[in-house]
Amino acid sequence: MKIVLKNGTVVNPAVKSTEKTSIVIENGVVTAITKDPDLTDAKVINAEKLFVAPGFIDMHVHFRDPGFEYKEDIFSGLEAAAAGGFTAVCTMSNTNPAADNVETIRYMLERAGKANGVKLYPVAAATKGLKGESLAPIGELAEGGAVAISDDGRPIQNTDLLKRVMEYASTFDMMYVSHSEDLYLAENAQMNEGYYSTVYGMTGNPVVGEASQIARDCMMAEYLKLPIHIAHVSAALSVDILRFFKNRGAQITAETAPHYLTLTDQALGSFDTNTKINPPLRSESDRQAVIEALRDGTIDAIATDHAPHHKREKEVEFNSAPCGIVGLETAIPLTMKLYHNKTLTIERIVELFTAGYKIMKQQGGKIEVGAPADITVIDPDYQWIIDKNMFKSKSSNTPFHGFHVKGSVYMTIVDGKIVYSRDF
Amino acid sequence: MKHLLGIENLNKDQIMNILETAVHFNELNQRLIKKAPTLKGRTIINFFAEPSTRTRTSFEVAEKRLSADTYNIAVSGSAIQKGETLADTVLNLQAMGPDALVIRHSVSGIPQLLADIMDCSIINAGDGFREHPTQALLDAYTIWQKLGGFEGLKVALIGDIYHSRVARSNIYLLTKMGAHVSIAGPGTMIPKEVEKMGVTVEKLPKYAIQDADVVMMLRVQNERASNLLYPDIREYSRYFMLTPELLKLAKKDALVMHPGPANRGVEIDDVVMDGEQSVILQQVSNGVNVRMAVLYLLLGGSDK
Ligand SMILES: [Zn+2]
Numbered sequence: 001m002k003i004v005l006k007n008g009t010v011v012n013p014a015v016k017s018t019e020k021t022s023i024v025i026e027n028g029v030v031t032a033i034t035k036d037p038d039l040t041d042a043k044v045i046n047a048e049k050l051f052v053a054p055g056f057i058d059m060h061v062h063f064r065d066p067g068f069e070y071k072e073d074i075f076s077g078l079e080a081a082a083a084g085g086f087t088a089v090c091t092m093s094n095t096n097p098a099a100d101n102v103e104t105i106r107y108m109l110e111r112a113g114k115a116n117g118v119k120l121y122p123v124a125a126a127t128k129g130l131k132g133e134s135l136a137p138i139g140e141l142a143e144g145g146a147v148a149i150s151d152d153g154r155p156i157q158n159t160d161l162l163k164r165v166m167e168y169a170s171t172f173d174m175m176y177v178s179h180s181e182d183l184y185l186a187e188n189a190q191m192n193e194g195y196y197s198t199v200y201g202m203t204g205n206p207v208v209g210e211a212s213q214i215a216r217d218c219m220m221a222e223y224l225k226l227p228i229h230i231a232h233v234s235a236a237l238s239v240d241i242l243r244f245f246k247n248r249g250a251q252i253t254a255e256t257a258p259h260y261l262t263l264t265d266q267a268l269g270s271f272d273t274n275t276k277i278n279p280p281l282r283s284e285s286d287r288q289a290v291i292e293a294l295r296d297g298t299i300d301a302i303a304t305d306h307a308p309h310h311k312r313e314k315e316v317e318f319n320s321a322p323c324g325i326v327g328l329e330t331a332i333p334l335t336m337k338l339y340h341n342k343t344l345t346i347e348r349i350v351e352l353f354t355a356g357y358k359i360m361k362q363q364g365g366k367i368e369v370g371a372p373a374d375i376t377v378i379d380p381d382y383q384w385i386i387d388k389n390m391f392k393s394k395s396s397n398t399p400f401h402g403f404h405v406k407g408s409v410y411m412t413i414v415d416g417k418i419v420y421s422r423d424f
Numbered sequence: 425m426k427h428l429l430g431i432e433n434l435n436k437d438q439i440m441n442i443l444e445t446a447v448h449f450n451e452l453n454q455r456l457i458k459k460a461p462t463l464k465g466r467t468i469i470n471f472f473a474e475p476s477t478r479t480r481t482s483f484e485v486a487e488k489r490l491s492a493d494t495y496n497i498a499v500s501g502s503a504i505q506k507g508e509t510l511a512d513t514v515l516n517l518q519a520m521g522p523d524a525l526v527i528r529h530s531v532s533g534i535p536q537l538l539a540d541i542m543d544c545s546i547i548n549a550g551d552g553f554r555e556h557p558t559q560a561l562l563d564a565y566t567i568w569q570k571l572g573g574f575e576g577l578k579v580a581l582i583g584d585i586y587h588s589r590v591a592r593s594n595i596y597l598l599t600k601m602g603a604h605v606s607i608a609g610p611g612t613m614i615p616k617e618v619e620k621m622g623v624t625v626e627k628l629p630k631y632a633i634q635d636a637d638v639v640m641m642l643r644v645q646n647e648r649a650s651n652l653l654y655p656d657i658r659e660y661s662r663y664f665m666l667t668p669e670l671l672k673l674a675k676k677d678a679l680v681m682h683p684g685p686a687n688r689g690v691e692i693d694d695v696v697m698d699g700e701q702s703v704i705l706q707q708v709s710n711g712v713n714v715r716m717a718v719l720y721l722l723l724g725g726s727d728k
Contacts, residue, residue: 190532195617199432201532201554201589204616271533315511317531 002026003416004037005377008047012054013347014354014366023052025373028416033369047377050410051346054367055087055374058328059356060177060231060255060303062152063089063120066107067096072308072394074111077328078118080306080393082420084328085353085409087374088119090303090360092152093130100125100136102144109145117414119374121147121360123177126165130154133161135168142172147360150177152231153278153323155213157183162220170226173361177229178217180238181279185209190318192265192280200268202318205280211237218242222250229359230254232305234279236289243298253359255301256290257327258334259399263287267399273314273321274399277305291343294352301355304331308395326393330386330400332378336407339380346380377411379422384408427539427546428718430555431596439597443565445717446710452489453713463492463723466523472549473499474530478684479549479559482708483526486715492723495520510537518542523723527551545722553587559683560593562714564601566707567638570679574601580632580674581605581623583642583664583691584613584653590683591642595621608632609642609664612653629664636674640681641666641691657690667693671701679703 003025011018024032063077081089093099105122112120124146125136138149149169156162166176186205191197193204214230221228222245233239233256242254259277264284267275275281293299307324314321338344354365364374386403388396412420425438452458468487472480487494517525524545527535532552539546550556579598585591585607598605599622608626619625626632633639644660654660680702688694
């Protein structure tokens with residue numbers, strides 16, 4: 001099928017271009033970028049008031065497949081990704097069995113191959129069983145299709161093991177993705193430590209636990225002269241540490257998530273278990289610092305940390321509830337707030353949502369003739385109310401239900417195929 | 425007022441109204457027959473998901489003196505451990521059709537969640553480290569009776585502020601009423617940014633107690649030592665126990681209070697506990713007056 005995205009604002013920061021033009025897609029690839037497209041036999045999409053961007057990648061999602069398919073499976077997860085404007089995702093390794101063996105990686109890729117077409121790049125475990133004790137078979141995992149390694153929610157506490165993981169993984173050009181957290185400081189914690197944990201009477205998780213481990217991880221990357229990617233940065237102190245090591249020339253990239261740009265620890269006062277996230281929602285000054293880091297480039301990417309949990313698991317006492325919220329289907333509208341209040345340009349937003357390709361060494365993030373037609377179309381002015389009951393995800397654990405937002409995904413195209421469309 | 429979830433959201437007038445109402449029940453409680461028909465036919469469930477003989481008994485006495493039908497549900501540990509979600513627990517309670525639910529829970533915020541979804545009045549009998557409003561009200565009642573007001577008083581609050589819902593509710597109440605609250609305790613027991621709640625943070629008790637009108641001691645839990653909060657009981661009592669010598673730093677007739685149950689010889693010396701300045705037993709009897717007042721004001725005796 002031939003598709004023409006007609007007369008949209010094509011935002012293509014990889015080639016430093018934003019212009020009103022049309023995109024012609026045939027046989028899964030972009031065949032022309034032109035102001036005067038040939039519309040013969042084409043499905044024409046009027047993109048007059050829309051932003052047309054290279055397909056977005058969410059480099060940090062938890063699909064619960066295998067093991068916890070009642071929360072999310074690869075099919076529902078990839079549907080949620082499409083609905084959220086993502087043409088690719090990187091899945092974290094904490095499945096059951098964990099992605100510490102090549103069979104599980106192959107299973108994921110095979111399932112994804114039968115899904116809607118959205119690309120799935122598995123991040124494999126760094127250590128066997130995510131136990132933080134011994135090396136996972138990183139060579140074989142790479143060979144099987146894993147793109148990076150991480151123990152995500154089970155951060156490596158033993159610094160000697162971290163060093164060996166990074167050294168060993170470098171043999172196969174595999175990068176370590178760090179969920180930086182000191183588990184001792186996080187014990188029993190329900191939220192960020194600060195004024196609001198005092199007032200709400202909850203055990204707090206101090207920013208020190210995140211920032212100190214980011215410092216350790218960055219130091220190790222610099223020392224080993226290896227790349228590292230820091231996941232879900234949430235705090236001002238963390239941002240300063242990243243800036244320090246980036247200025248020294250260390251090979252560091254970092255991401256944050258839309259909820260850290262939107263909410264603070266004050267939100268925990270609802271005692272809604274959907275505000276329980278790890279890293280926790282931080283203070284207002286942290287939120288501001290993270291946004292500033294997106295502006296100045298200290299943080300390279302926005303990822304969602306999409307963490308589906310069943311209603312039953314979240315409808316429990318706060319202290320028993322698991323951490324995490326779904327994020328794929330709310331990321332773009334939440335981030336577009338920063339466009340509307342002129343904090344971020346649309347070019348920067350597109351960069352932040354496509355930086356994952358380069359970080360994960362995958363093809364994508366650029367609209368160019370001859371390249372696969374992975375495209376995200378955004379309607380910046382569409383006003384709507386987030387409704388968790390409309391999610392394609394199997395789970396609806398979000399604190400954003402009922403939020404009035406401006407900006408939505410209009411269409412998601414992967415390899416020339418429309419995998420999501422808002423209007424039809 | 426439909427619920428009593430905490431002191432945080434009460435204003436001065438509401439607090440005084442509760443205290444003044446408690447005076448009437450104090451009179452009733454002095455009589456030989458201590459019973460009023462006010463809540464006849466009304467159902468109150470005491471749901472205690474954390475052990476507490478004192479508070480539960482105090483509520484029960486208050487409810488029975490007001491002629492309410494009361495039922496106790498004690499859950500050892502969390503209902504969750506038995507595979508029941510919070511939603512199920514709530515539906516079960518709702519099905520019993522109570523007019524009020526008195527709830528004690530180890531997790532902060534549970535009373536507020538119940539108030540959002542249940543039809544009946546919710547009375548917080550202590551949630552997590554967050555609030556214990558009736559305790560603060562009975563403490564206030566005791567102070568008010570003895571000292572006649574709050575404005576300009578200095579109240580010293582000593583011990584484990586971090587894990588204390590009593591401390592938080594008292595801080596809200598006393599600062600709202602114009603008293604000055606000075607807290608002291610080991611650094612591990614002082615929660616972050618607590619000064620933003622309007623209190624002065626001191627290190628050692630002697631500074632907080634200096635010229636105080638009221639010295640309120642908090643219970644230190646023995647098992648906390650394993651959580652690295654203090655080295656051992658011996659050292660804790662050496663620096664944080666209220667001794668006669670420490671008490672001398674306070675105003676001459678300063679009140680000594682404790683929400684109970686007290687650890688004699690740990691946070692409070694026997695001599696002080698049983699001394700003339702101690703109003704600890706009056707706190708207990710005032711607990712019934714204040715809880716009757718709260719029940720009366722929330723359920724109003726009428727059928728709404
Ligand atoms: Zn993580």
